[in-house]
Amino acid sequence: MNEIQFKLDVFEGPLDLLLHLISKHQLNIHDIEITKLLEQYLLYIDTARQQNLELAGEFLEMAARLVYIKAASLLPKPEEAEKAKRDLQGTLIEYALAQAAARQLREHFIADDIFIRKPVRLPRQQQAYRLRHSPDRLAETFVQIGRERMKGQLLSDKITDTVTQARTVSVISKVVFILRKLWNGDSVAVASLYEGVSDRSARVATFLAVLELTRSGRIRLNEENTMLTICQKKGR
């Protein structure tokens, strides 16, 4: 593994890592070789894990996304894979542009070298509000905020985004899901994990989660790969 000399903490996120891999291996961003990219990406994840680095969940989600594209491309009808690949390429190009713009903007940085003044306080400055508004403005604003939010109990932005974007399901959430099922020592049929899960990214995440847990020795598969049990902690 010595040939991979990643500076592991320098990547801003999975997209940053992917762009690094693409340029390092001279892949064409407009027609990415998914197999090669996935291989390199997983190598990175492994290296990070060996060094006990905490990786953000987004890195694993991206792994799931790449695995999905690769798996789907092996199917007889690879249109789905093509579309997913194009989406990924679009995301990468957009991010590369943002990075280029950020680099250029940075050249203009002069910090806070120009000083300004605080406003002078006039004696009567704290004056009562004098404009008039229709009460409808309050109702409109209420609607803008949203009824759920108004009760102060929403659902962070993040959750809303997930709902509206149908994002990739996180592997970590599936890891948690599986561990919960196995908590009391029962064994669970692998197939049952997929019951009622029709969303593809959720299925991929489940698959990766099982892989991850078996690899790290947290759970064990029986010989037929059909049943899961949790590994008892052994004294070392």
Place this chain on the structure above:
Amino acid sequence: MPEEKSFSAMAEAILFAAGEPVETSRIAQALGVPDREVSGIVAQLEQRYAEADSALQILHLENAWQLGTKQEFAPVIRTAMETRRMQPLSNAAMETLTIIAYNQPVSKGFIERVRGIDSSSIVNSLVDKGLAEEAGRIDVPGHPIGYRTTDLFLRVFGLHSLEELPDPHPAEQSEIFTGELTEQDVPS
């Protein structure tokens, strides 16, 4: 060549940026000169302001110096500042005010939870504008200060009482009602 920055310009920079009065010793230290030279340096600056067509002047207070505008410019400044007060409420302020209006009394913490961002300074500015006011402490953990709307708030929005607050989108109410009941079936 005026490449070299003069002491009086350096003093001007310090006084301008500080806003408040600056002690003689502080100026002296920054310029790297003895304290007693400061008044001479400031005098040069003062003279420039007097000769040039400038609106600024130096105020000497006790052992400190401050930059200000000449007295005779007060009216034009006031006119310019008055127009600023006519600025309508920002979206953030309108939103904060709406949250207070429909939930009063509410704490700053509650408002922050609803908006998803610290809104403390917005609440303060609503209080300054007379649209919101403190309403004692609320009986929730931590006993934070509660805020409510004022009579001025009612006048600004042409309301006679809080009961007249408009009902947001009554049309959608029924669906939301049914939707909510099922969502609440979560074991606590």
Place this chain on the structure above:
Amino acid sequence: MPEEKSFSAMAEAILFAAGEPVETSRIAQALGVPDREVSGIVAQLEQRYAEADSALQILHLENAWQLGTKQEFAPVIRTAMETRRMQPLSNAAMETLTIIAYNQPVSKGFIERVRGIDSSSIVNSLVDKGLAEEAGRIDVPGHPIGYRTTDLFLRVFGLHSLEELPDPHPAEQSEIFTGELTEQDVPS
């Protein structure tokens, strides 16, 4: 005789007192002149600052004007005020700020989608630094809060307006954007 107060001195008084950027129309209103005359009046002031031994300069931001110190006085001001220079921004902060600058107003969700990683705390810290601010809610599902850049952002990057934001230049992209350069040859 300088009995009559000049327009440029009046403008100076207003800008000094306001501290923050003042829109052209507000200056025009206070001076009682048409909007189009303001830039000429400010130019006179600017010239006085350039010629005289002054530490001040006029900043032109979007459609507004602001008084500030000349950059070369920063060290002496910092010594006097005992403040530190703003640290260069991290790559993550630069990326986030750039996405906000070029797409404003944008939600945190949008930024996260572009960067591929949760950027909420970075946005909050940009708001804390005064480089970004809320800009009302955006009309997309969930009505998230939008963010935009501030006047401080313009000052920190030496820009007069958002239109001066650099075009990400093709050379930067060539490694990745092979063969796409022709598309950029769009006549303006």
